[in-house]
Amino acid sequence: MDQTEIEGKIIILNGTPRSGKSSIASVIQNEFEGVWMNIGVDRIMDMTPEKFQPSIGLRPGGERPDLEPFIQRMYLAMYKSIVAFSREGLNVIVDVGHHDGYSVEHNILQEAAQILNGTPAWLIGVRCPIETVMKRRIETWQKGYTPEGKIPRPIELWQKLVHIPGIYDLEVDTSLYTPEECAAQVHQRVYEGSPPIALQKIRSDN
Numbered sequence: 001m002d003q004t005e006i007e008g009k010i011i012i013l014n015g016t017p018r019s020g021k022s023s024i025a026s027v028i029q030n031e032f033e034g035v036w037m038n039i040g041v042d043r044i045m046d047m048t049p050e051k052f053q054p055s056i057g058l059r060p061g062g063e064r065p066d067l068e069p070f071i072q073r074m075y076l077a078m079y080k081s082i083v084a085f086s087r088e089g090l091n092v093i094v095d096v097g098h099h100d101g102y103s104v105e106h107n108i109l110q111e112a113a114q115i116l117n118g119t120p121a122w123l124i125g126v127r128c129p130i131e132t133v134m135k136r137r138i139e140t141w142q143k144g145y146t147p148e149g150k151i152p153r154p155i156e157l158w159q160k161l162v163h164i165p166g167i168y169d170l171e172v173d174t175s176l177y178t179p180e181e182c183a184a185q186v187h188q189r190v191y192e193g194s195p196p197i198a199l200q201k202i203r204s205d206n
Contacts, residue, residue: 007086007087007089007119007120008034008035008085008086008087008088008089008090008091008092008120009086009091009092009120009121009190010082010091010092010094010116010119010120010121010122011028011091011092011093011094011121011122011124011186011190012094012096012121012122012123012124013025013040013094013095013096013124013126014098014123014124014126014162014163014168015097015125015126015128015162015163016097016128016133016158016159016162017057017097017133017137018133018136018137018140019097019126019127019128019133019174020126020128020174020179020182021040021095021096021097021126022042022095023174023179024126024172024174024179024182024183024186025038025040025093025095026038026179027179027180027182027183028093028183028186028187029093031183032091032183032187034091035090035091036090036091036092036093037085037090037091037092037093038092038093038095039078039081039082039085039092039093039094040093040094040095040096041056041057041095041096041097042057042095044056044057044074044078045057048074052067052070055067055071055074056071056074056075056078056096057097058071058102059101059154059157060099060101060102060154060157060158060161060162061101061153061154061157062102062104065102065103065104068102068103068104068106071102071106072106072108072111075108075111075112076108076111076112076115079111079112079115079116082094082116083115083116083119086119086120086121097158097162098162099157099158099161099162099164100161100164101157101161109202110202110203110205112199113202113203114203116199117199117203120195120196121199122169122170122186122189122190122196122198123167123168123169123196123198123199123202124168124169124170124171124172124186124189125163125166125168125170125171125172126171126172126174126182127163127171127172127173127174127175128173128174128175129175130151130155130156130159132174132175133159134151134155137155165202165205167198167201167202167205168198169189169193169196169197169198170185170186170189170193172185172186
C-alpha cells in the first residue's frame, strides 16, 4: 500500500488575519470525513508564554527581531508535529499566515515544505480584499483605520507579503463565498482533484 494511503491528509489555509481562515477550518473540522485535528497559529499562540507573544502570529515589519529565532523554531516544531499526526492516520487542518517580513529572511514556508515532503499536504490560499479585512477588524476588534483615515502599515504589509510566492493548490475568496462554500471548494480539490503540487514547487524553487 502506498504510504500516502494510510497517512492523514493535511490542509494548510494561508492568509491574513481576518481573511476567514478560522471559519473555513471550523467547517472542515466539523463536516469533512474522518478526524480533523486543528493545528495552527491560534493553537501555538495559546501554548506560548506571555513573554514570547505574539509567537508565530508576529505581524510583518521586523518589529521584534529578538523573537524571530524562537518563532522560526516554533513554526518548524509545529510542522513536525503535523507530520506526526498525519503518520498516525489523523487529518490536520492548519490555519496560518505565512510571511517573510521579518528583520531578516527566514524562509519558513520553504523549510515547512521540506518537512512536509512525502505527506499528502495541500496549500490553500485564502484571499480577501483589504477593504473587507478592515471591515471585519472593526467589527471584531473595534480596530480600523488610522486617525488620518489610512490603512495601518502592518495591515498593508500582511496583504502584500502573506501570499508570496503565491503558489497554491487552490485559492478561495472569502469576500465572494461563505465559509461553507469555500470549504466545499477545498473538499472538491482534495477529494476529487489531482495530487497536490504546490509544496513540491516551493521545495524545488528553494
